[in-house]
Every structure is written in structure tokens, then in C-alpha cells.
Amino acid sequence: MKLSELRDGEKGLIIEVRGNSALKNRLLSMGIVRGAEIKMVRNAPLKDPIEFELKGYFLSLRRSEAENVIVEVKE
Amino acid sequence: MDFVDAIASARYELIGRILGKSVERTSRPKSFSDIVDIVLLDKYLGIPIFLTLMWTVFQFAFSISAPFSTAIDILFSSGSEWSKTIIQNEVLASLIGDGIFGGLGFILVFLPPIAFVFIALAILEDTGYLPRAAFVMDRAMTKVGLHGKSFIPMLLGFGCNVPAIMGCRTIENEADRKITIMVNPLMSCSARLPVYVLFAGAFFAGYEGFAITSMYLLGIVLAAIMATVIRKLFFGGEPSPLLMEIPDYSMPTLKNILTSAWIRVKIFLKKAATILFAGAIIIWFLSVFPWDATNGGEILENSYAASIGHAIEPVIAPLGFDWKAGVALFTGFVAKELVVGTLGILYGVESEEAIAEAIAVDFNPATALALMAITLIYLPCLAALGVLVRELGELKWVGLVIAYELLLAYIVAAIIVAIGGVIL
Numbered sequence: 001m002k003l004s005e006l007r008d009g010e011k012g013l014i015i016e017v018r019g020n021s022a023l024k025n026r027l028l029s030m031g032i033v034r035g036a037e038i039k040m041v042r043n044a045p046l047k048d049p050i051e052f053e054l055k056g057y058f059l060s061l062r063r064s065e066a067e068n069v070i071v072e073v074k075e
Numbered sequence: 076m077d078f079v080d081a082i083a084s085a086r087y088e089l090i091g092r093i094l095g096k097s098v099e100r101t102s103r104p105k106s107f108s109d110i111v112d113i114v115l116l117d118k119y120l121g122i123p124i125f126l127t128l129m130w131t132v133f134q135f136a137f138s139i140s141a142p143f144s145t146a147i148d149i150l151f152s153s154g155s156e157w158s159k160t161i162i163q164n165e166v167l168a169s170l171i172g173d174g175i176f177g178g179l180g181f182i183l184v185f186l187p188p189i190a191f192v193f194i195a196l197a198i199l200e201d202t203g204y205l206p207r208a209a210f211v212m213d214r215a216m217t218k219v220g221l222h223g224k225s226f227i228p229m230l231l232g233f234g235c236n237v238p239a240i241m242g243c244r245t246i247e248n249e250a251d252r253k254i255t256i257m258v259n260p261l262m263s264c265s266a267r268l269p270v271y272v273l274f275a276g277a278f279f280a281g282y283e284g285f286a287i288t289s290m291y292l293l294g295i296v297l298a299a300i301m302a303t304v305i306r307k308l309f310f311g312g313e314p315s316p317l318l319m320e321i322p323d324y325s326m327p328t329l330k331n332i333l334t335s336a337w338i339r340v341k342i343f344l345k346k347a348a349t350i351l352f353a354g355a356i357i358i359w360f361l362s363v364f365p366w367d368a369t370n371g372g373e374i375l376e377n378s379y380a381a382s383i384g385h386a387i388e389p390v391i392a393p394l395g396f397d398w399k400a401g402v403a404l405f406t407g408f409v410a411k412e413l414v415v416g417t418l419g420i421l422y423g424v425e426s427e428e429a430i431a432e433a434i435a436v437d438f439n440p441a442t443a444l445a446l447m448a449i450t451l452i453y454l455p456c457l458a459a460l461g462v463l464v465r466e467l468g469e470l471k472w473v474g475l476v477i478a479y480e481l482l483l484a485y486i487v488a489a490i491i492v493a494i495g496g497v498i499l
Contacts, residue, residue: 017080026318028083036087042112045121046214049223049317058321060210062217065316 003061003069004050006040012071013037019068031055032069108203108323116207125211129230132199136192137234137265143187151180165371169363173372178355181410182348185237185458189343190336192231192238196245197335199227201327205245206319213317219299220306221258222251222314229255229298232262233291236459240466241339248315254302256466257476260455261298263291266411270450273415277431278443286444290451293487297452301479309475343462350461358409358457375420380405394488395442404449409457411450441495445488453484 006012014036017027031054032038041051041058048063115124155176162168199205205227213223221229224246231239240259246252267290275286306312361379363372375381384402391401399421407414419425422433438446454477455463463473 021079023316025079026316028079030318030320031087033083033087034080035084042116043118044116044210044214045118046211048214049210051116051210051321060206060213060317060319060321062213062317064313065318 001071001073002067003038003071004063004066006071006073008040008042011037011039011074013074014069014071016070017068018070023065023068027069030059037074038071106323111324116210121211125208128204129227132195133230133234136195136231136238137188140187140191144184147183147187148180151176151183155180166366169372170359173363174356174359177359178352181355182351182458185235185343186340188235189238189241190340192242193336193339194332196227196242197332198327200245201325201331203322203324206321209317209319210321217314220303220314221255222246222248223317225251225255228259229262232259232264234265236260236262236264236455237462240459240462241343243466250306250310251315253467253472254305254310256463257305257472258298258302260459260476260480261294261301261452263294263451266456267450269412270414271447273427273431274434274438274443274447277435278438278440286447290447293448294451297483301483342465350464351458354457355409358406362406375402394445394492396446397437399437400446404453407450408454411456414450439495439499441492441499444495445491448487448491449484452480452487454480
């Protein structure tokens with residue numbers, strides 16, 4: 001599923017990072033890489049962007065950007 | 076998986092291996108920041124809290140700084156009076172009193188709001204709230220071609236466009252920053268208010284609030300349209316990604332806050348003030364010369380400024396304005412509130428009520444509303460133009476701002492007059 005589809009508090013394992021090269025490079029440089037664990041923290045009050053937690057820090061991503069990351073829900 | 080992907084994965088894999096050997100992770104309890112964010116970024120409370128904070132920032136930046144600006148204004152006005160009484164040569168007295176003291180006063184009144192805005196911005200930045208503000212507002216701002224980080228500079232524009240434009244430096248992406256700077260002058264600053272109050276009071280008695288509010292809304296709508304258009308035409312694509320770290324909250328340090336304010340004040344004084352001072356002297360010259368014809372600056376009708384008003388007249392005549400409005404708009408370019416005083420001088424009256432009566436002869440409700448809209452749109456004031464030059468860097472962008480604003484002001488005024496002609 002897409003990273004943007006994770007629900008509040010749900011954790012995922014990143015399987016693939018897509019998107020145009022500029023966006024992809026930025027995602028990768030922020031630690032959004034294959035195999036990383038990422039947790040959905042909350043939606044912004046207007047439902048977009050989304051706050052995630054990964055590698056011990058918090059990151060905001062727009063819904064449209066998070067759609068480029070494919071994850072597998074982790075129990 | 077491509078090359079970039081492979082490198083990034085390998086790098087993080089290595090990091091993971093090193094961390095695995097050297098760091099022991101225990102489950103982390105909720106930190107102070109986590110708990111604060113549960114409230115501050117809440118689905119329902121997030122926006123009301125955000126707006127309250129922004130209101131506080133706005134009041135701090137503009138209400139608390141206002142007495143300092145007034146003090147500076149009084150200081151330079153008395154300096155101006157004093158120099159005119161002790162200098163015998165009339166031209167020199169006018170140059171020093173009105174040109175130099177007047178010009179300096181006009182520039183330095185911007186220092187308190189600039190300092191206070193940057194104190195407020197530094198507090199928001201150092202505490203860690205700034206990225207959260209972008210997080211809360213991003214959705215709304217990207218809808219109108221801007222970026223989450225554009226919100227605060229746009230809001231500050233309602234107080235004064237000068238620190239607001241300087242505050243756009245908090246937007247990292249160049250396209251997002253330039254677009255935000257270029258539409259910022261459309262946010263109706265407090266200097267436009269006296270013009271609205273005068274015309275709304277004279278022509279929309281009982282509905283003043285409605286007429287004035289419509290100008291603020293007009294500015295917001297035009298800024299949204301222009302941001303979208305400018306992005307489409309000159310930058311292309313979408314606002315830059317909102318890929319940003321949301322840091323832990325932290326205590327701001329006094330030193331950081333004061334340094335940040337001081338740097339901005341210095342930037343304004345060094346770069347903008349030179350342009351502003353030259354501008355103020357030129358405007359002084361145009362308002363009092365030819366010296367004999369204006370009787371030493373007393374008869375504005377005979378000045379070069381009036382000639383400029385007459386030169387503008389053919390352009391604005393179709394909108395229903397004469398040369399007097401032209402002169403008022405010319406001096407209004409220095410500082411928008413001067414439109415009121417200039418009309419007073421040209422109609423030979425002083426009090427606000429008398430000006431209102433005088434303009435009632437030459438204007439009607441439609442042209443009054445059109446002039447309010449023109450005052451909002453037509454040009455950034457001289458001080459705002461100074462920081463636009465400084466912050467945009469390239470003159471082509473400054474040229475674009477001037478061109479679109481003049482054109483937009485004319486179109487909007489024409490529409491208002493046309494609709495007014497049908498209704499009235």
C-alpha cells in the first residue's frame with residue numbers, strides 16, 4: 001500500500017520509493033529508503049500534510065508526496 | 076532499483092549496522108514535544124490555536140512597535156521644524172527640514188516594526204513552532220499557488236509589507252519565496268487604511284466597515300490569483316515538497332532573538348535605506364520645485380509633482396479621475412497614507428471632515444471605491460519597493476511586480492467604475 005494510506009499510529013516497512021528524480025532524491029536523503037521503518041503520527045488539521053516518525057525524528061510530507069512511497073503494514 | 080536508490084539504501088544499511096553495534100534502544104517515553112503537539116497539532120484545536128498564536132504575533136509586531144514608530148516620527152518632525160527655524164536660506168531650510176529630516180523620519184519609522192517582526196519570527200523559529208505553522212497551513216496555501224511557509228509572511232503583510240517581504244527568507248525554495256514576495260504587496264498594509272477610511276466615510280456612510288473589509292478581501296483574492304498565474308507563467312510546476320523535519324520544541328535564547336532582529340534592521344538600513352533616501356529626496360524636489368512657482372513648496376499645484384499629475388490625467392481620466400487624483404497617487408507611492416494629506420493640500424482644506432466634503436464633489440461612490448482599490452494595488456510603496464529590489468535580487472522580477480500591479484489596478488478600477496455606472 002501507499003505510505004499515504006497508513007492510519008494514525010500505524011507502522012510500515014518501506015518497500016519502494018518512486019517519484020521523479022528530484023523528489024526521490026530528497027526522500028532518500030531524509031532516510032526514506034527501502035527497508036526503513038516508518039510510523040504515521042498524525043494528519044494535519046486540514047488532513048494534509050501528514051506527520052511521520054522514522055529513524056528517531058519527525059517528518060512532514062504532503063499526501064501527494066507520500067503516495068510515491070510503497071510500504072507494507074507492520075504488525 | 077536504480078543507482079541512486081542503491082547508494083541510499085547501502086548508506087542507511089551501513090548506518091544501521093553501526094548503530095546496531097553501538098546504540099542500545101529502549102522504548103522511548105512520550106517527550107515534552109510529543110505531548111505539546113498532541114494539543115497544538117490536534118485535528119480540532121490545531122487551527123484555533125494557530126490563529127490565536129498568529130494574532131498574538133501580529134499584535135506584538137505591530138501594536139507594540141507602533142509607539143516607537145510614533146516617537147521616531149515626532150523626533151524627526153521636530154528636527155524638521157527646528158532646522159527650518161534656524162536656517163536662513165529658504166531652499167536649504169526646505170531641503171534639510173522637509174527633504175532630509177522628512178526623508179529620514181519616513182525611513183526610520185520602519186525600524187520598530189522590522190525589529191519586532193523579526194523578534195517574533197525568531198521566537199517562532201527557535202521554539203520550533205515555525206515548521207508546525209507550515210504544517211497546519213500548507214493545504215490551504217498550496218491551493219492558491221503558495222507554500223505552507225508563505226502563510227506567516229502573507230499575514231504580516233496586513234501590518235506592513237516591508238518586514239513581511241523581508242520575512243520571506245524563512246521560505247527555503249527559491250520559486251516559492253519569489254512568488255510569495257511578489258504577491259505580498261497585495262496584502263493590504265495598515266498605511267492604506269487611512270485612505271479607505273476617508274473614502275468609505277465620505278461615500279459609504281453606514282456601510283464603511285463593509286467597504287473597507289471588501290478591500291482587504293480584494294487583496295487576498297488578487298494575491299491568490301496572481302500567485303497562481305505567476306507560478307504557471309514563470310516557474311511552472313507545483314510548490315516545492317513539504318519534506319521537512321518537525322523538530323523538538325526548545326527554549327529560544329535571548330541572544331539569538333536579538334541577533335536575528337539586529338541583522339534585519341542592519342540589512343534594511345544598509346540596502347533599502349539608500350534607495351529610500353534617494354527616493355525621498357527626489358520626491359521632495361518634485362514637490363517644491365520650480366521654487367518660485369510653488370512659492371517655496373507652498374503651492375503644490377504649480378510643482379513638478381502636479382505636472383506629473385497632469386501627465387497621468389489622460390490615462391486615469393477614463394476611470395473618472397482628474398490630475399488631483401494623479402498627484403495624490405504620485406505622492407502615495409512614497410507612503411500610501413499620503414494620498415489623504417495630498418488631497419487635502421490640493422483641495423486647500425486640512426481636517427479629515429473637510430477633505431471628505433471636498434472630495435464628495437469630484438468623486439462618486441464608484442470612483443471612490445475604484446480609488447480605494449487603486450491605492451491597494453497600483454504600486455508597492457517606496458519602502459516596500461526598496462526591500463523588493465533587495466530581496467528579489469534580479470530587477471526583472473521587480474519590473475514584473477510593478478507591471479502586473481499597475482495593470483491589475485487599472486483593470487480592477489475599470490471594472491468597479493463600469494459596474495458602478497450600471498448600478499448607480
